[in-house]
Amino acid sequence: MKLFVGIDVSSQDMKACTMSFDGETLASLTVDNNLIGASYLRDQIVDIAQKHVIQEIVIGMEATSVYSWHPAMFFHEDESLKRFQTKVLTINPKLIKKFKESYVDLDKTDHIDAWIIADRLRFGRLRQSVVMQNQFIALQRLTRMRYHLVHNLTREKQYFLEHLFYKCSSFTTEVESSVFGNAIMELLLEQYSLDEISAMDIQDLAEFLRIKGKNRFTDAEYVAKSIQKAARSSYRLSKCVEDSIDLLLGTSIESIRSVTKQIKELDKAIKKLLDGIPNTIQTIPGIGPVYSAGILAEIGQIERFDNQASVAKYAGLTWNKHQSGLFEAEETKMIRSGNRYLRYYLVEAANSVQRNEPEYRAYYLKKYHEVPKHQHKRALVLTARKLVRLIDTLLRNDQIYTPRRKVNK
Numbered sequence: 001m002k003l004f005v006g007i008d009v010s011s012q013d014m015k016a017c018t019m020s021f022d023g024e025t026l027a028s029l030t031v032d033n034n035l036i037g038a039s040y041l042r043d044q045i046v047d048i049a050q051k052h053v054i055q056e057i058v059i060g061m062e063a064t065s066v067y068s069w070h071p072a073m074f075f076h077e078d079e080s081l082k083r084f085q086t087k088v089l090t091i092n093p094k095l096i097k098k099f100k101e102s103y104v105d106l107d108k109t110d111h112i113d114a115w116i117i118a119d120r121l122r123f124g125r126l127r128q129s130v131v132m133q134n135q136f137i138a139l140q141r142l143t144r145m146r147y148h149l150v151h152n153l154t155r156e157k158q159y160f161l162e163h164l165f166y167k168c169s170s171f172t173t174e175v176e177s178s179v180f181g182n183a184i185m186e187l188l189l190e191q192y193s194l195d196e197i198s199a200m201d202i203q204d205l206a207e208f209l210r211i212k213g214k215n216r217f218t219d220a221e222y223v224a225k226s227i228q229k230a231a232r233s234s235y236r237l238s239k240c241v242e243d244s245i246d247l248l249l250g251t252s253i254e255s256i257r258s259v260t261k262q263i264k265e266l267d268k269a270i271k272k273l274l275d276g277i278p279n280t281i282q283t284i285p286g287i288g289p290v291y292s293a294g295i296l297a298e299i300g301q302i303e304r305f306d307n308q309a310s311v312a313k314y315a316g317l318t319w320n321k322h323q324s325g326l327f328e329a330e331e332t333k334m335i336r337s338g339n340r341y342l343r344y345y346l347v348e349a350a351n352s353v354q355r356n357e358p359e360y361r362a363y364y365l366k367k368y369h370e371v372p373k374h375q376h377k378r379a380l381v382l383t384a385r386k387l388v389r390l391i392d393t394l395l396r397n398d399q400i401y402t403p404r405r406k407v408n409k
Contacts, residue, residue, distance in 0.1 A: 014038070016045075042080065060089045168231060183212035197227065277296060288352075302392065318338075
């Protein structure tokens with residue numbers, strides 16, 4: 001006998017519905033979403049399980065931001081529930097919403113969502129959303145924060161380039177050096193006007209670049225000349241506007257440096273935590289600790305998934321089919337659902353792998369030349385889909401990556 005427990009979680013409370021295998025509602029109750037409320041709900045679930053001679057309990061709740069995390073972990077780790085082979089699942093809210101639409105004449109009550117979740121649990125096929133182990137959850141917190149910071153850094157760099165164009169409209173077209181290098185940023189922090197930069201002694205400017213760039217320029221004098229050329233050919237601003245732009249450039253530079261430092265600190269913490277999680281993903285050329293951690297943090301135990309296709313679908317690396325009769329569309333879109341963090345780290349890893357592994361490089365180029373538009377994006381996503389098959393095999397069989405040998409004909 002199985003007992004299904006659907007829990008509708010909010011920041012304030014949890015509404016629970018216990019349901020038997022044949023769909024009979026055994027109990028409905030509301031408790032606070034805290035340790036005391038969860039403990040009381042646990043006791044009620046155990047009492048019902050003992051009363052109805054239950055051998056297995058399945059508890060499910062929607063993955064609603066952070067609100068479901070604590071109760072999911074509480075029920076997952078509780079010793080009294082483990083006696084009933086309890087499984088705790090966090091479910092994609094989209095699945096519950098679509099399932100609810102099949103009940104056309106459903107009454108609206110406070111406990112209806114909990115009832116829907118319990119009923120959905122009876123249908124099964126929710127294996128991939130089982131609660132992960134603590135070490136993966138800890139890693140996930142770090143890698144998701146890194147994802148957040150990387151996107152913030154990209155956004156801040158876009159703001160910086162916009163401000164730089166106001167300051168020196170010809171800079172990016174004339175200067176053959178990264179504008180995000182330390183030397184260029186230090187020069188901008190000095191808040192020189194374009195006329196002052198244009199009038200500088202070329203040797204003094206080159207020496208400034210050498211010192212701030214820690215002698216990384218192969219030809220500092222050439223870079224200095226290109227900077228002066230950009231300054232002379234750029235539009236001039238009024239003093240009022242230029243002062244404002246200088247302030248914005250300085251703010252952006254400090255933000256970029258701050259976020260970059262935070263990312264480096266996170267990378268160290270990620271690597272340290274990953275060292276305690278045995279995995280073979282890093283044996284793939286091009287996949288270092290950060291990409292490996294990002295992938296592992298979202299997949300968790302590979303046993304949560306039936307096969308590699310389930311992993312790809314969970315990441316959103318699948319495409320909707322558009323076919324009718326003998327017609328089949330050549331261009332289809334990826335599904336909009338899926339774990340965006342896993343998709344991000346898989347695509348980033350695929351880009352690195354295709355630069356380091358000949359087999360994946362050849363596959364990327366093949367897909368790149370198949371279409372006239374969206375070439376890089378399409379080829380990269382397809383390479384990520386191919387990478388999923390490899391990662392699934394390595395994790396499932398606990399084996400290291402071995403490149404395929406070419407057979408001489």
